[in-house]
Amino acid sequence: MAKDKNAKVKRPRAVRPKGFRDYFGPEVTERAEMLTSITGVYHRYGFDPLESSAVETAEVLGRFLPDADRPNDGVFAWEDDDEGRVALRYDLTAPLARVYAQHRNTLPTPYRRYAMGPVWRNEKPGPGRFRQFYQCDADTVGSTSVAADAEICALLADTLEQVGIPPGDYLVRVNSRKVLNGVLEVMGLDSTDRRTAVLRTIDKVDKVGETGVRELLGKGRLDASGAYIDGVGLSDGQAEPVIAFLTSKGTDAPETLANLRHLIGRNETGVKGVDELEQIAELLLAQGYGPDRIDVDPGVVRGLGYYTGPVFEAELTFDILDEKGRRRQFGSVAGGGRYDDLVRRFTGQEVPATGVSIGVDRLMAALREKGRIGSQTPGPVIVTVMDRTRMADYQAMVAELRRAGVRAEVYLGNPKTFGNQLKYADTRKSPVAIIEGSDEKERGVVQIKNLTLGARLAAEIETPEEWRAQPAQKEIARGDMVDEVCAMIARTGAG
Amino acid sequence: MAKDKNAKVKRPRAVRPKGFRDYFGPEVTERAEMLTSITGVYHRYGFDPLESSAVETAEVLGRFLPDADRPNDGVFAWEDDDEGRVALRYDLTAPLARVYAQHRNTLPTPYRRYAMGPVWRNEKPGPGRFRQFYQCDADTVGSTSVAADAEICALLADTLEQVGIPPGDYLVRVNSRKVLNGVLEVMGLDSTDRRTAVLRTIDKVDKVGETGVRELLGKGRLDASGAYIDGVGLSDGQAEPVIAFLTSKGTDAPETLANLRHLIGRNETGVKGVDELEQIAELLLAQGYGPDRIDVDPGVVRGLGYYTGPVFEAELTFDILDEKGRRRQFGSVAGGGRYDDLVRRFTGQEVPATGVSIGVDRLMAALREKGRIGSQTPGPVIVTVMDRTRMADYQAMVAELRRAGVRAEVYLGNPKTFGNQLKYADTRKSPVAIIEGSDEKERGVVQIKNLTLGARLAAEIETPEEWRAQPAQKEIARGDMVDEVCAMIARTGAG
Numbered sequence: 001m002a003k004d005k006n007a008k009v010k011r012p013r014a015v016r017p018k019g020f021r022d023y024f025g026p027e028v029t030e031r032a033e034m035l036t037s038i039t040g041v042y043h044r045y046g047f048d049p050l051e052s053s054a055v056e057t058a059e060v061l062g063r064f065l066p067d068a069d070r071p072n073d074g075v076f077a078w079e080d081d082d083e084g085r086v087a088l089r090y091d092l093t094a095p096l097a098r099v100y101a102q103h104r105n106t107l108p109t110p111y112r113r114y115a116m117g118p119v120w121r122n123e124k125p126g127p128g129r130f131r132q133f134y135q136c137d138a139d140t141v142g143s144t145s146v147a148a149d150a151e152i153c154a155l156l157a158d159t160l161e162q163v164g165i166p167p168g169d170y171l172v173r174v175n176s177r178k179v180l181n182g183v184l185e186v187m188g189l190d191s192t193d194r195r196t197a198v199l200r201t202i203d204k205v206d207k208v209g210e211t212g213v214r215e216l217l218g219k220g221r222l223d224a225s226g227a228y229i230d231g232v233g234l235s236d237g238q239a240e241p242v243i244a245f246l247t248s249k250g251t252d253a254p255e256t257l258a259n260l261r262h263l264i265g266r267n268e269t270g271v272k273g274v275d276e277l278e279q280i281a282e283l284l285l286a287q288g289y290g291p292d293r294i295d296v297d298p299g300v301v302r303g304l305g306y307y308t309g310p311v312f313e314a315e316l317t318f319d320i321l322d323e324k325g326r327r328r329q330f331g332s333v334a335g336g337g338r339y340d341d342l343v344r345r346f347t348g349q350e351v352p353a354t355g356v357s358i359g360v361d362r363l364m365a366a367l368r369e370k371g372r373i374g375s376q377t378p379g380p381v382i383v384t385v386m387d388r389t390r391m392a393d394y395q396a397m398v399a400e401l402r403r404a405g406v407r408a409e410v411y412l413g414n415p416k417t418f419g420n421q422l423k424y425a426d427t428r429k430s431p432v433a434i435i436e437g438s439d440e441k442e443r444g445v446v447q448i449k450n451l452t453l454g455a456r457l458a459a460e461i462e463t464p465e466e467w468r469a470q471p472a473q474k475e476i477a478r479g480d481m482v483d484e485v486c487a488m489i490a491r492t493g494a495g
Numbered sequence: 496m497a498k499d500k501n502a503k504v505k506r507p508r509a510v511r512p513k514g515f516r517d518y519f520g521p522e523v524t525e526r527a528e529m530l531t532s533i534t535g536v537y538h539r540y541g542f543d544p545l546e547s548s549a550v551e552t553a554e555v556l557g558r559f560l561p562d563a564d565r566p567n568d569g570v571f572a573w574e575d576d577d578e579g580r581v582a583l584r585y586d587l588t589a590p591l592a593r594v595y596a597q598h599r600n601t602l603p604t605p606y607r608r609y610a611m612g613p614v615w616r617n618e619k620p621g622p623g624r625f626r627q628f629y630q631c632d633a634d635t636v637g638s639t640s641v642a643a644d645a646e647i648c649a650l651l652a653d654t655l656e657q658v659g660i661p662p663g664d665y666l667v668r669v670n671s672r673k674v675l676n677g678v679l680e681v682m683g684l685d686s687t688d689r690r691t692a693v694l695r696t697i698d699k700v701d702k703v704g705e706t707g708v709r710e711l712l713g714k715g716r717l718d719a720s721g722a723y724i725d726g727v728g729l730s731d732g733q734a735e736p737v738i739a740f741l742t743s744k745g746t747d748a749p750e751t752l753a754n755l756r757h758l759i760g761r762n763e764t765g766v767k768g769v770d771e772l773e774q775i776a777e778l779l780l781a782q783g784y785g786p787d788r789i790d791v792d793p794g795v796v797r798g799l800g801y802y803t804g805p806v807f808e809a810e811l812t813f814d815i816l817d818e819k820g821r822r823r824q825f826g827s828v829a830g831g832g833r834y835d836d837l838v839r840r841f842t843g844q845e846v847p848a849t850g851v852s853i854g855v856d857r858l859m860a861a862l863r864e865k866g867r868i869g870s871q872t873p874g875p876v877i878v879t880v881m882d883r884t885r886m887a888d889y890q891a892m893v894a895e896l897r898r899a900g901v902r903a904e905v906y907l908g909n910p911k912t913f914g915n916q917l918k919y920a921d922t923r924k925s926p927v928a929i930i931e932g933s934d935e936k937e938r939g940v941v942q943i944k945n946l947t948l949g950a951r952l953a954a955e956i957e958t959p960e961e962w963r964a965q966p967a968q969k970e971i972a973r974g975d976m977v978d979e980v981c982a983m984i985a986r987t988g989a990g
Binding site: 011012013014015016017018019020021022023024025027028029043044045046048049050051052053054055056057059060062076077078080082083086098099101102103108109110112118120122124125131132140142143144145147148150151154158282283286287288345346347348377380391392395396398399402405406407408409410412413414424427428 | 506507508509510511512513514515516517518519520522523524538539540541543544545546547548549550551552554555557571572573575577578581593594596597598603604605607613615617619620626627635637638639640642643645646649653777778781782783840841842843872875883886887890891893894897900901902903904905907908909919922923
């Protein structure tokens, strides 16, 4: 008993779970602006918004994530009292398939929808590996036409340019799962498991290079951490066509397509894939998307298990400095492809679909890296508290300012030290501070202080008297306050 | 073995979990517009945005939900391999307390932040009870001043008016937990559990009325479903002050405050509470918020366990028809209050805080009910496919239209039946369809069809020839297409 009484109450730790993030101020508004910009393009292309629930039944989501290093196949899942096993969505595509299957009788066909929001991945937390991130997707459900795939590629290029990435700084690369499946058929690789293993291996080509892929297709490979990674177990001869496929990019699309045709021979699936790639390339070229913006590249695989036809990836081609100060390419910011079987899982009927997903957080990181975002949210005008019994007067001032559209607030901390109020105004990047002591009140005036101008001196000033002596300060009639503040903000570009 | 082979593959059911929703088209854009409108007011008041992660450790969230009918206290929680027990946030306040405690050395004080996003409640699904919904919050952390509470009430009133609810259609009601605690102290109710039970009981006054509360404070009550709900077990004499408190609203704030003063006598907590309510009422009156907009009302309790001082609730006062066609008041759309101990849970130091949460989905439902929202998102211009080998031509047309800012798309379904293309345009509420068959192509013209005008006739037309004969159709030079479409949309107000 005595022990219990003396035991300290255990305080919860104020930490967020690893792999999650908090976004403050401009990070929130900049992302909102980027999403508005992206969905503006999606809207112009005729896509309609959809927001599905964050939670789905586990069976709806299925198991399509690559490289799951967790027992739950990379999803956050739990038992629900009513619904059985449920999970947080890991992308916006699997939920779209459910929504279309559930509402197909009332939705238009083709159904063109865009969606944006967080998705969750139950990955081992680590540097740069986040467990919640934003995606912004556009998909066309119910069209078999390769024109739908080509359109998605054009949409992706237009979107990247819209958010400030010019041609030359990005490249949309297009490939086809059908061609790859053709290659696997030619090789005689029938087992689904082994095919999946090959797919996941070649998806790592950007990380481990051609030699690494060759080792991983064979016996295995010692990775950078010193751990031995088991290989798929193909012989050198078996691995050869896969490597040939990966490295079949020519100097232009016709040469690449010719290389691929040679590789797949008369395999039906493969031929169909190359034909589709050719049509996509022609459609895009006719619309002016040259190989500097969208190109056929067999090096693109995309890890997700549900793709069935063309696959796309957008990468940023400019260099950045990594955490160790080395130059490297920024890499992929968006990907997608055709997934003709995802709706059929539910309905049993063929429902073709194709789409793209933009990784908004990565895209923002890239733009920030290049200095292409960094919005200046205006800080509020601060009405200082000189006499705490006259709070109603100060509230009336901010109410007038707000009605005139000016962002404003009364200082609500402890008003005892005037210096604290100025420090607060400084932290908030306030353009203007307003001072009304008992003397000013009597004379019907207020002091307005241009903080943008006075910022340099702020650290040295401690009393209201010194403050009043500064050149960036002005005494005006109380009735002129709103007009003067508006003029001051307009003049200095602050606010 | 034979059995396995013949067993059908079990298809997943295309249903979302109960209690969750999908939002389509205008539902998404209307909510986005409302959030922009609300956060515009929050911004003008000097609040900065914050977006915290959806997942928190269970200990961070704590156990503050009222009326939990689930073993997990109303939250969705599961075991994480790295973090132990984690959960989806059930509001935006508990995560704010964590964020402030975690980042207090770098955040300004007072920290004024707004947040918006989904929250999750693990409630028993039922009609009108949703397990994911949007909140939009504003909070001031680090201010002990009642001016901060008064400001939150003013903010709430301004926000409701901004989104289209005039004074008279809403009322912000203000009460104080301190007054209530004073009443409980006067009663000699010391046990925290019993106090909590009393709080939760009086929070039900809107549902069960004064008589219901009296029964639930005593032995218990037979509810509408026929189930017997156990009471708190107070004697009639003990329950009396609680009922007196609940019903102490006078004809104006001074009378209400006098009633409360009488009720709490010299109890220190209670006196402090009434003093604070008086200051809030004075501050708000000085700013022009009369009792038709913000009023003191002891009937407001707010179920959440973490409130420590003033509590607020905004209700819509207009009548709506419920699912059974009966008139009833719409009720609460926002609530909040002061929670001075929520950050202290983490830090051990006093960090006062106050704020409000608007239930965005309920607010939208109310406005929809009153016919005050219902945006007209323009459908896309549809370029029909008359010759599927000329897809590149059609894609070029939409590219031109999009560059001119016109929402446009090529029909990507099966183009065999022209009627299907028109039906699709109809479903999408397209303002204009464009037709270019081989004949038009040869003559360098296109047909543009005003669908807004032609909508009435659409059901009767089946062939391109009939279509061309309609008066709402026009043949123009291909080179004039963009200008003519823009003019047509501008004229009919469509698009």
